Amino acid sequence: xxxxxxxxxxxxxxxxxxxxxxxxxxxxxxxxxxxxxxxxxxxxxxxxxxxxxxxxxxxxxxxxxxxxxxxxxxxxxxxxxxxxxxxxxxxxxxxxxxxxxxxxxxxxxxxxxxxxxxxxxxxxxxxxxxxxxxxxxxxxxxxxxxxxxxxxxxxxxxxxxxxxxxxxxxxxxxxxxxxxxxxxxxxxxxxxxxxxxxxxxxxxxxxxxxxxxxxxxxxxxxxxxxxxxxxxxxxxxxxxxxxxxxxxxxxxxxxxxxxxxxxxxxxxxxxxxxxxxxxxxxxxxxxxxxxxxxxx
Ligand code: SD4
Numbered sequence: 001x002x003x004x005x006x007x008x009x010x011x012x013x014x015x016x017x018x019x020x021x022x023x024x025x026x027x028x029x030x031x032x033x034x035x036x037x038x039x040x041x042x043x044x045x046x047x048x049x050x051x052x053x054x055x056x057x058x059x060x061x062x063x064x065x066x067x068x069x070x071x072x073x074x075x076x077x078x079x080x081x082x083x084x085x086x087x088x089x090x091x092x093x094x095x096x097x098x099x100x101x102x103x104x105x106x107x108x109x110x111x112x113x114x115x116x117x118x119x120x121x122x123x124x125x126x127x128x129x130x131x132x133x134x135x136x137x138x139x140x141x142x143x144x145x146x147x148x149x150x151x152x153x154x155x156x157x158x159x160x161x162x163x164x165x166x167x168x169x170x171x172x173x174x175x176x177x178x179x180x181x182x183x184x185x186x187x188x189x190x191x192x193x194x195x196x197x198x199x200x201x202x203x204x205x206x207x208x209x210x211x212x213x214x215x216x217x218x219x220x221x222x223x224x225x226x227x228x229x230x231x232x233x234x235x236x237x238x239x240x241x242x243x244x245x246x247x248x249x250x251x252x253x254x255x256x257x258x259x260x261x262x263x264x265x266x267x268x269x270x271x272x273x274x275x276x277x278x279x280x281x282x283x284x285x286x287x288x289x290x291x292x293x294x295x296x
Contacts (some may be wrong), residue, residue, distance in 0.1 A: 002279035004261030005032055005156040007203045010273045010285055011046045012152050012268065014040030019156060020277035029158040030069065030092070033166045037065075037088040040152040041168055045125045048150040050087065052124040053170025055131050056177055057145075061122040064171055064184040067091035070163035070192030076101050079180040081108040085118040088168045091183040091184070093117070105178070134173060145174035146204070149181050153190060153200025155257045163259055165190040165198035165214070172205065181205020187215035197258035199231070201267070204250025211238035219254045227256045227264030228293070235266040253288070265293060 003023040007016045019036035023029070041050025049052060055061045062080040065087035069075075076084035076094025081104065090112045094101050103111050113119060137143040140262055151169035167183040167190050175181075182205035187204070192198035199217035201208045203256040211233055221231035231254045242249035253267035255274050265274050267288040273296070277283035285296045 001262065003156070003158050004257050004263060004276070004278040005154065006255045006257050006263045006265070006274060006276045007036060008153040008200060008255055009150045010275065011040055011043075011049070012036060012154065013275050013283065013285060015152070015275055016154070016275040017283045019154065020283050023156065023158055024158060025076050028160065029156040029162045029164040032156045032158065033154045033164040034088055034092055036154045036168055037152055037168050041086050041088060041120040044126060047127045047130050047250050048170055049152050049168050050170070051085065051120065051122050052121060052127045054127050054173050055123060056175045056179070058112065058177055059131065060177065061127070061170060062177070063087045063122065063169070064180060065091040065094050065166070065168040066165035066184045066186065066190045067166040067214050068164065068186065068190055068192040068198070069095060070165070070194035070198055071231050073193065074246065075186045077184040078102070078108045079104040079184040079185060080178050081112070083121060084109060084112045085120040088166055090117055091166065102184070104180070137223065138174065146172045151189070151202040153183070153202055153255065155192065155200055155255065157197070157257055157259055157261050161194055161259050163192045163194040163198045163257070165192035167200055182208035182213070184280050185209055187212040189214060191215045191218045193218055193222070194259060195278050197227065197256060199254055199256035201252070201254050203252045207238070207242055208252060210242065213238055213252065213254055217254050221256065221258050226261050228266075229264070231256050231264035231266035235268055239268045262295040
């Protein structure tokens, strides 16, 4: 047991490798997590995060991100922010503030520019075309709005037992202007406490928030559950609660890691992929299929 890093979705493979090499060389979790997420944000191939993220229903790219340092419980959050190259860095900057830790829209953009963060038009030709294609699919009823969206979420623990959790996303496809999901909301999209561990979530934000799923996963680890057990209980309980009370549950996926670098992941979806790297191992891609963890 030692350092470790775990990330949602296969798109985080390269970023997780980068984060792992930082941790392997004695680097710290804040750098490992932000570098891992930046790698995904900066890659225009991924149409659900950062540069090249899918726009909202009006065609504007609005991005969300969250960051939490488990040593101090410092958290920073940003939502519906436009034209900022790396929302995760904006969230990290906000986590260093005493007040005003959650900024959205124009205020978030103003703050980011004051902090010297890079401005960038985040809409690419690829995502604009993909957006148009999906709008057409929705109109032909081949796809429902709000389908097909992935958030990058990363949890890492370093050799100094610092736990960091962070997220970055363009949110739901066809979301309304100003809509925020779980990703920038502390306890829902992400949570970290270095005394215990951290967790991040991906799926339907409107449902993930109803169970404060990341906090709940960390709370279960704090109660003594191993990470895999904590992830399973948290996802199953929320899925059941939503199904009982509302007739159905949206997609819920969680990855988590405790302060010793032990990890867990669970999902109520048909297939959910994630990437893990722990001390002494290479980064590996896994999936949850039919509620089982399978190495790919
Ligand atoms: C949201 N949870 O904005 C995000 C989207 C996501 O997999 O993670 N999709 O609701």
